[in-house]
Amino acid sequence: MLLPAYPLMTERLTLRPFAAGDLDDLHAFHSRPEVARYLYWEARDREQTREVLxxxxxxxALRAExxxxxxxxVAGERVIGEVSLAWLSEEHRQGEFGYVFHPDAGGRGLATEAARVVLRLGFEELGLHRIIGRCDPxxxxxxxxxERLGLRREAHFVQNEIFKGEWGDEYHYAMLEDEWRAITSES
Incomplete structure (x- = not known):
């Protein structure tokens, strides 16, 4: 089980559960077609964002597989993105992480900083053996x-599913607990 002690702080960011008051900030990037382009959902209207929120x-928390x-x-007072960790298998100690950020937050290492927190939670607190990440090539x-985070590309699935009306490819990346330990012991 994983129930983090909130808020989780980095040098520049606060990671915390979403709250009802985050609607405007979440809608600011969930409503953008360029954000939804490579995700399984389309740009959302305000009501759709409210439902998702x-x-x-x-x-x-992660209580069960x-x-x-x-x-x-959160950077300053605004929600600039979201990070997630899914518990895929308890027996095999597998997880998957993901992220979605406002385009205005790009280019400053904020997504990298937030994603490292999720990897730490998965490996060091939940005890996962392997965490994957997937994306459109x-x-x-x-x-x-x-790749910046240290995950290795393990697969390029070619036209593996119909994605938004066309055949889509998918990259699969992964990191093992030992690799995480090696990376974090260097810093």
């Missing part, structure tokens, strides 16, 4: 982030 507010932890990433900023 209501669901996110309950995703604050299949649960998802979703955290607001056309989403270069996303796969570059995965």
């Amino acid at each position: 209501a669901h996110k507010t309950g995703q604050t 299949g649960d998802r932890l979703v955290l607001a990433v 056309r989403n270069e900023p996303s796969w570059r982030l995965l």
